[in-house]
Amino acid sequence: MIWNSGWRLASAVSNAGGLGIIGSGSMYPNVLLEHVRKCKAATNKPFAVNIPMLYPAVEEHVATVIAERVPIVFTSAGNPATWTAKLKDAGITVVHVTASVKFALKAEKAGVDAVVAEGFEAGGHNGREETTTLVLVPLVRDAVQVPVIAAGGIADGRAMLAAMALGADGVQMGSRFACSVESSAHPAFKQHVVESREGDTLLTLKELAPVRLMRNKFFDEVQAAYARCATPEELKQVLGRARAKRGMFEGDLEEGELEIGQVAAGIREVLPAAVIVEQVMKEFEGEQRRIAAMGTAW
Ligand code: NDP
Numbered sequence: 001m002i003w004n005s006g007w008r009l010a011s012a013v014s015n016a017g018g019l020g021i022i023g024s025g026s027m028y029p030n031v032l033l034e035h036v037r038k039c040k041a042a043t044n045k046p047f048a049v050n051i052p053m054l055y056p057a058v059e060e061h062v063a064t065v066i067a068e069r070v071p072i073v074f075t076s077a078g079n080p081a082t083w084t085a086k087l088k089d090a091g092i093t094v095v096h097v098t099a100s101v102k103f104a105l106k107a108e109k110a111g112v113d114a115v116v117a118e119g120f121e122a123g124g125h126n127g128r129e130e131t132t133t134l135v136l137v138p139l140v141r142d143a144v145q146v147p148v149i150a151a152g153g154i155a156d157g158r159a160m161l162a163a164m165a166l167g168a169d170g171v172q173m174g175s176r177f178a179c180s181v182e183s184s185a186h187p188a189f190k191q192h193v194v195e196s197r198e199g200d201t202l203l204t205l206k207e208l209a210p211v212r213l214m215r216n217k218f219f220d221e222v223q224a225a226y227a228r229c230a231t232p233e234e235l236k237q238v239l240g241r242a243r244a245k246r247g248m249f250e251g252d253l254e255e256g257e258l259e260i261g262q263v264a265a266g267i268r269e270v271l272p273a274a275v276i277v278e279q280v281m282k283e284f285e286g287e288q289r290r291i292a293a294m295g296t297a298w
Contacts, residue, residue: 001050001174002026002124002259003249007035009182011042012273017281020045020273021074021172025052026245029060036068046071048095052125053078054209066090077125077209080110088113095149099127104140104148114147115140116172121153123175123261126203126210134166141167155263157283161291173280175261178248180273186251189258190270198265207232208239214258218243 001023010020022039024032032049039047049070051061054077062083065073073087076097087094088111096107097116104115117140119133120126131139133152141148147170150163155176163171177183179190196214203212204222213219225238239257247256271279 001178002052002244004174004178004183004185005050006184007039007042008184009177009180009273010035010047011039012180012182013177013277014039014043014045014047016274016277018273018277019048019072021048021050023050024061025050025055025077026249027061029057029064032061033064033068036064036070040068048072048074050074050076050097051083052076053082058083062086065092074116075112076116080107080112084110084112097151098140099136100129100131101136101139101143104144108144108146112146114149114169115144116149116151117141117168118172119150119152120203121212121262122151123178123201123212123264124259126212128206128210130203133163137163137166137168153261153263155261155267157280157285158287159263160280160284161287175263176267176276176280177273178260179264179267179270180276181270182273185248188251188253189248192253192258193260193264194267194270196260196264196267198262201260201262201264205235205239207235211257211259212261214260214264216247216256216258217254218247218257 002025005023010022013020022035049065072093074095080096084094093113095114096112097118098104098107099118107115117136119136120130121133137150148168149170149172150168151172154171154173160171178185179193201212201214203210205211221238225235243257246252247258
């Protein structure tokens with residue numbers, strides 16, 4: 001959710017009854033501080049900050065969430081043992097994002113309060129194993145004692161109910177909220193997602209950090225690099241710097257990196273975050289009733 005989820009989206013989701021998350025991976029330390037303070041002013045509900053461990057100034061982000069008494073932190077893309085104890089000592093609830101049983105167990109051992117089990121369908125950074133949400137969630141559920149939050153491919157109430165049937169205690173949704181009014185993504189990116197179809201996203205760049213992207217000119221350049229058996233160093237050069245900003249924040253749909261999940265194919269409108277939360281809950285309850293009725297019909 002880098003470049004997508006700032007204080008506007010996080011506070012809107014929290015005010016609507018979800019848990020809004022600020023994506024700090026694209027924010028310089030002073031920018032995160034500003035977003036945390038604005039989020040506090042815009043909601044009196046709990047909200048969270050996601051800190052990717054790969055972030056170059058991760059120490060400064062950790063210091064900010066502690067100083068600002070952010071109640072919940074989602075850590076991702078790195079070793080949960082590095083920061084969990086420090087965050088928990090500060091009274092913060094810690095959730096770690098994982099894409100495999102191995103890392104879910106590692107996160108539990110590190111003392112996290114919950115894990116996100118994020119499957120292959122998810123946009124942006126992804127696991128190497130390509131384990132789908134359908135397979136990953138029950139595997140993680142059976143392996144750990146802490147609460148499990150399912151992610152990857154979930155954008156409506158049907159998928160939320162399905163994730164809970166697989167053993168999840170909650171769900172995390174990214175792509176659906178990337179296409180919200182309050183998302184800080186460029187309007188051209190949001191519209192492009194709304195117009196996308198099945199098969200428009202693919203997982204690539206496993207040699208650097210696996211990432212799910214929409215096909216575009218930049219993606220084709222990556223494919224061409226693979227075709228000539230490029231080394232990881234050459235792939236790094238093709239990637240360059242700030243591609244994600246260019247694509248998602250500045251709206252360069254050809255040269256930029258467009259991170260979104262497979263479920264983009266089912267997203268048809270840009271909606272206010274509160275409407276999305278309301279629709280998801282209505283669908284979730286409607287599907288529960290439909291399935292309960294199937295049970296009595298047998
Ligand atoms: P790049 O190295 O290509 O570019 C860095 C980008 O981050 C630039 O756009 C830069 O903004 C911005 N930035 C914010 N803070 C800093 C800082 N302290 N130092 C340097 N740059 C900073 O990285 P990416 O854009 O691919 O990824 C940025 C971060 O987001 C990484 O930490 C990565 O791990 C994380 N990420 C997380 C994902 C997830 O799914 N959780 C997905 C993708 C990335 P400017 O251009 O204004 O200098």
